[in-house]
Every structure is written in C-alpha cells, then in structure tokens.
Amino acid sequence: GAGVSQSPSNKVTEKGKDVELRCDPISGHTALYWYRQSLGQGLEFLIYFQGNSAPDKSGLPSDRFSAERTGGSVSTLTIQRTQQEDSAVYLCASSLEGAVGYNEQFFGPGTRLTVL
Amino acid sequence: AQSVSQHNHHVILSEAASLELGCNYSYGGTVNLFWYVQYPGQHLQLLLKYFSGDPLVKGIKGFEAEFIKSKFSFNLRKPSVQWSDTAEYFCAVNGKGGSNYKLTFGKGTLLTVNP
Numbered sequence: 001g002a003g004v005s006q007s008p009s010n011k012v013t014e015k016g017k018d019v020e021l022r023c024d025p026i027s028g029h030t031a032l033y034w035y036r037q038s039l040g041q042g043l044e045f046l047i048y049f050q051g052n053s054a055p056d057k058s059g060l061p062s063d064r065f066s067a068e069r070t071g072g073s074v075s076t077l078t079i080q081r082t083q084q085e086d087s088a089v090y091l092c093a094s095s096l097e098g099a100v101g102y103n104e105q106f107f108g109p110g111t112r113l114t115v116l
Numbered sequence: 117a118q119s120v121s122q123h124n125h126h127v128i129l130s131e132a133a134s135l136e137l138g139c140n141y142s143y144g145g146t147v148n149l150f151w152y153v154q155y156p157g158q159h160l161q162l163l164l165k166y167f168s169g170d171p172l173v174k175g176i177k178g179f180e181a182e183f184i185k186s187k188f189s190f191n192l193r194k195p196s197v198q199w200s201d202t203a204e205y206f207c208a209v210n211g212k213g214g215s216n217y218k219l220t221f222g223k224g225t226l227l228t229v230n231p
Contacts, residue, residue: 042224044221104162
C-alpha cells in the first residue's frame with residue numbers, strides 16, 4: 001500500500017514569508033508525528049497528533065510554528081515569518097496508534113525547506 | 117530528559133569489513149530502542165528494534181544489535197558489510213511510560229562502504 005507522502009518535496013522561500021508543509025499519513029494510522037532534521041543534527045520531535053488532537057506540542061520551537069490535522073488524516077505544518085534557522089528537512093511519520101502501546105512509526109520522504 | 121549519543125559521525129569501511137556503530141542513551145526508566153537507516157535518496161526506515169526479552173536482536177539485511185542495560189548501550193553490528201550498506205544510521209529511544217510515542221534520535225552515523 002501507499003506510504004506516508006509529503007509535499008512539496010522542496011521549498012525555497014524568502015525570509016519573512018509563511019510556508020505550509022503537508023503530510024498524508026498511511027490510511028488507517030491514527031497517530032501522526034512531525035520531526036525536523038537540521039544539518040548535522042538528529043531528528044528533533046516537533047508535535048504528535050492522536051486523531052485530530054495534538055496532546056503534545058512541546059517540540060514546536062516557537063509560536064511561529066503551528067500544525068493541524070483534519071479528518072484524522074492529512075496534517076499541515078505552518079511556519080509563519082520564516083527565519084534562516086528554520087531551514088531543515090521536515091519529516092512526517094505515522095503509526096497505527098500512539099501512546100497506547102507502541103507501533104512502528106513509518107516516515108515520509110520529507111520536505112526540504114530552504115529559507116533565503 | 118532523554119538523550120541519545122552516537123559516537124561516530126562518519127565511518128568508512130571496505131567491503132567485507134566488520135561494522136560496529138556505537139549508541140548510548142540516557143533515560144530515567146525502561147526503554148524501547150531502535151535503529152533506523154536512511155539509504156541515499158530514500159525514506160528513513162526501521163532496521164531493528166528492541167522492546168523486551170532477548171537483548172540480542174536481529175534485523176533486516178544481516179544487522180543485529182545488543183542491548184546492554186548496565187551500559188545504557190545499544191550498539192549496531194554487522195559481520196561483513198557490503199557497498200549497498202552505505203547509508204546514514206540513526207539510533208533512537210522512547211520510554212515505555214508517559215510520552216512513549218516520542219522518539220528521541222541520535223545525530224546519526226554516516227557509513228561509507230568502499231567497493
């Protein structure tokens with residue numbers, strides 16, 4: 001079946017602009033996660049959704065970052081007034097469930113964001 | 117707070133050499149442990165995982181890892197690497213209680229295997 005998909009695959013934007021990154025999880029997966037991978041860094045947890053609610057937003061680095069999930073499926077990560085330090089690969093993952101037991105997280109290909 | 121340390125940033129080996137990538141974690145409780153791999157141009161994918169039981173776990177493509185609780189380590193091994201093993205390898209941990217959905221990753225080790 002189809003895996004996690006993300007769009008766009010690459011995004012170049014100017015400092016100060018807003019960007020939206022999209023994630024389509026695997027069908028039937030109730031849990032969805034956003035991570036960020038900056039140059040030379042490991043993956044950094046941003047936010048976790050169970051269904052449409054986000055019980056853990058602790059990883060969002062500033063109030064310029066927000067995310068939503070609708071219909072228990074597609075999620076959008078929005079970065080407002082982008083800064084150069086926001087340049088990174090943004091990865092989305094999904095799993096059958098989240099906090100109830102552990103289920104393997106399947107990752108998408110990522111969106112490479114470059115802020116000029 | 118939990119953390120993961122991978123000792124090697126870049127490892128270069130010749131084909132047929134043995135591989136061991138180090139991973140140490142810090143966490144105040146029982147953990148699940150993972151190794152993920154990212155081949156060039158591909159998605160991050162699970163290589164192997166440890167939840168409980170036998171501390172020696174076997175994954176895909178001949179990889180294995182050993183959980184040593186006393187050393188807070190989960191090193192990845194392969195007896196004989198191939199050129200196709202060239203990739204970036206990430207060790208990750210999550211706790212069994214509380215926020216057990218959240219994976220904490222190390223910074224990764226880039227493995228280059230020369231033919």
